[in-house]
Amino acid sequence: MSLFSKLSTSLRFYASLAVIGIIFLALDAGSFLLRHGLPEGAKRRRIGQAWLCFMARLAVRYLEAAGILECDLAELNTLKNVPNIILVANHPSRLDSLILASALPHLVCVTKASIWERPTLGSTLRTAGYVRHDSLLRLIGPASERLQEGNQLLLFPEGTRSRAGTEPSPMQPGFAAIAQRTRLPVQTLLIKTDSPYLSQGWSFLKQPPLPMRYQIQTGPHFPAPARDEASGRALLEAVENWLKDHLA
Numbered sequence: 001m002s003l004f005s006k007l008s009t010s011l012r013f014y015a016s017l018a019v020i021g022i023i024f025l026a027l028d029a030g031s032f033l034l035r036h037g038l039p040e041g042a043k044r045r046r047i048g049q050a051w052l053c054f055m056a057r058l059a060v061r062y063l064e065a066a067g068i069l070e071c072d073l074a075e076l077n078t079l080k081n082v083p084n085i086i087l088v089a090n091h092p093s094r095l096d097s098l099i100l101a102s103a104l105p106h107l108v109c110v111t112k113a114s115i116w117e118r119p120t121l122g123s124t125l126r127t128a129g130y131v132r133h134d135s136l137l138r139l140i141g142p143a144s145e146r147l148q149e150g151n152q153l154l155l156f157p158e159g160t161r162s163r164a165g166t167e168p169s170p171m172q173p174g175f176a177a178i179a180q181r182t183r184l185p186v187q188t189l190l191i192k193t194d195s196p197y198l199s200q201g202w203s204f205l206k207q208p209p210l211p212m213r214y215q216i217q218t219g220p221h222f223p224a225p226a227r228d229e230a231s232g233r234a235l236l237e238a239v240e241n242w243l244k245d246h247l248a
Contacts, residue, residue, distance in 0.1 A: 013207045016068050020059055024120055027055040031127040042149045045129030049106060049151070052128045056102035072215040076103045079187065079218065083150040086182075088175050088239055089189035089216075090247060091156035094198035096191055099214055100154060108146045109154040110139065110174070136174055143178045153178065157239065171240040176232045180225050188219035188239060190246055219246070 030051050038044040063069035079085075083106065089096065101107050110131045116122050125132075129151070131142045147153050155178075158169040179186050195212035196202050220242055225231035 009210055010207060012066055013068060013210060016063060016066050017205070019062060019066075023055055023059045023062070027052065028120055028123050030055070031124040035123060035127050042129075044127065045108075045146075045149070048124075048127035048129060049108065052101055052124060053105040053107070056098050060099060060102040067211055070211045070213045071099060072213075073099070073103045075218045076100075076216055079152070080104060081106075082152065082187075084147050084182075084184050085152050086147070086175055086179055086184055086186045087152055087154045087189055088157055088186055089154065090191050090243055091158055092191055092193050092199055093195070095212075095214070096156070097154075099191075099216070100189075103216075104152055104154075106151050107154055108151045110143060110156075133174070136177060139174055140178055140181055143174075144182050147178075147182050147184055171236055171243075173232070173236055175239070176225065176236045179222075179235060180227045180232050183224040183227075185224050186222040186235065186239065188222070188242060190217045190219050190243075191215075192217065 031048060034044060034048055034051065038047065060069065060071060064071065079087075080103070087100075087107075089100070097109055097111075101109070108129050108131060110133050111125060113132050113134045116125055116132050129146055129149075131139060131146060131153070133139050143153055155175045157171040157173075157175050159172045175186060178184075192215045193213060195208050195214075197206075197208035197212055198204065202208070220238075222235055222238060225235045
């Protein structure tokens with residue numbers, strides 16, 4: 001690659017970061033207005049999710065048009081209007097939630113408590129009804145409520161971003177406990193990417209090879225487990241083994 005090509009690519013990348021920053025500020029501003037203009041409840045959460053989906057789609061389409069990102073999300077089309085389902089996915093990058101939110105308008109994600117304190121995301125997460133993960137006991141109630149409202153609940157059961165080239169971390173049992181509590185099925189998702197951007201240890205400002213390619217595939221669909229301990233453990237092990245097989 002010539003020096004001119006490298007400079008041009010870097011300019012596109014850092015200009016795109018600036019545009020995405022503006023989109024996120026607009027997202028948070030709209031969420032702030034919704035939170036202070038509508039009473040707390042399912043209606044506000046639905047509008048918040050629609051707003052988040054719209055802005056996430058805008059961000060992804062801009063990145064695709066700029067040659068920064070290539071996404072194959074065709075398999076998610078079958079899930080767009082499926083209510084009351086628990087989605088479980090691997091977590092290679094911080095971009096995962098943005099990409100999934102751009103394709104699934106009724107998505108609610110379980111997020112780390114630390115993310116809620118960030119000034120650029122906290123208002124949006126609250127408005128869209130995302131679920132704060134402080135502990136398993138405090139998670140199950142709000143997660144069950146969101147599912148009863150007809151949403152899709154997304155969890156990354158590794159609890160942190162995956163490291164490229166390694167097996168997934170041990171699965172946390174939250175998704176299985178929620179499936180048992182709500183008697184709802186679990187749909188697995190496989191996020192495949194060739195990009196290290198925003199994986200563990202990768203700085204937001206560090207330019208990766210471009211374009212970044214993402215493909216999201218649907219995996220096995222597990223029926224709702226019974227409420228006994230053996231059924232929950234079997235579901236947990238089945239999802240963990242499936243992810244290990246596909247990410248080894």
